Amino acid sequence: MTSISANLQAVRRRVAAAARASGRTPEDVALIAVSKTQPAQSVAEAAHAGQRLFGENYVREGVAKAAELHARQLEWHFIGPLQSNKTRPVATHFHWVHSVDRLKLAERLSEQRGDELPPLNVCIQVNVGGEASKSGVAPGEVPALAAAVAKLPRLALRGLMCIPEAGGDEALLRARFATLRQLRDRLNDAGLALDTLSMGMSDDLELAIAEGATMVRVGTAIFGARSVREEQA
Numbered sequence: 321m322t323s324i325s326a327n328l329q330a331v332r333r334r335v336a337a338a339a340r341a342s343g344r345t346p347e348d349v350a351l352i353a354v355s356k357t358q359p360a361q362s363v364a365e366a367a368h369a370g371q372r373l374f375g376e377n378y379v380r381e382g383v384a385k386a387a388e389l390h391a392r393q394l395e396w397h398f399i400g401p402l403q404s405n406k407t408r409p410v411a412t413h414f415h416w417v418h419s420v421d422r423l424k425l426a427e428r429l430s431e432q433r434g435d436e437l438p439p440l441n442v443c444i445q446v447n448v449g450g451e452a453s454k455s456g457v458a459p460g461e462v463p464a465l466a467a468a469v470a471k472l473p474r475l476a477l478r479g480l481m482c483i484p485e486a487g488g489d490e491a492l493l494r495a496r497f498a499t500l501r502q503l504r505d506r507l508n509d510a511g512l513a514l515d516t517l518s519m520g521m522s523d524d525l526e527l528a529i530a531e532g533a534t535m536v537r538v539g540t541a542i543f544g545a546r547s548v549r550e551e552q553a
Contacts, residue, residue, distance in 0.1 A: 325369035338529035354539030375399040416441040418481040433474035443481040479516025497531035
């Protein structure tokens with residue numbers, strides 16, 4: 321058994337235990353393996369161990385892996401900040417985008433998604449902590465953006481995503497995750513049909529699941545520490 325396979329099993333056990341502790345089944349929480357900066361071989365090892373959902377932050381890197389591993393029929397999630405001039409390859413090669421935070425971005429993804437492809441699943445990224453350094457729309461601006469995105473063709477608005485403050489204590493993190501859940505519930509009460517809360521990572525997935533996460537994004541606990549890099553043009 322490779323270390324990636326063993327790590328995956330350990331993370332799956334954590335997800336399952338957290339789901340059961342919150343009164344849900346393990347199948348209620350999808351695990352996205354965050355493979356940014358990892359080589360395609362590492363993704364292939366995880367796929368061999370049964371992992372199918374992978375998250376990428378960098379456009380060129382993610383598109384290259386999706387192309388190289390196309391035969392494995394994996395599901396690709398773009399989870400990083402997305403520039404408007406890089407939407408076309410994401411609209412073409414990814415199944416999900418978790419980081420929509422402005423209408424222009426959603427409009428470009430809608431325009432560039434091919435008619436021959438199924439609708440692109442999207443989540444609105446919410447800046448639940450109000451951090452100036454973080455992407456995401458303020459909670460108060462989400463209803464208007466969600467209503468506009470939901471009307472766009474070739475997109476399927478599925479839910480909300482957040483990345484709370486790093487190093488926050490348990491009470492703060494749970495409050496941030498609860499904010500996202502409550503916002504999702506209010507949007508559904510207003511007539512939307514959102515089924516996704518993308519929240520929780522290696523260090524806080526249990527807290528996120530306790531507050532209703534349906535997708536957790538885990539990189540380090542699966543692949544180990546990654547190198548720091550910047551997206552190239």
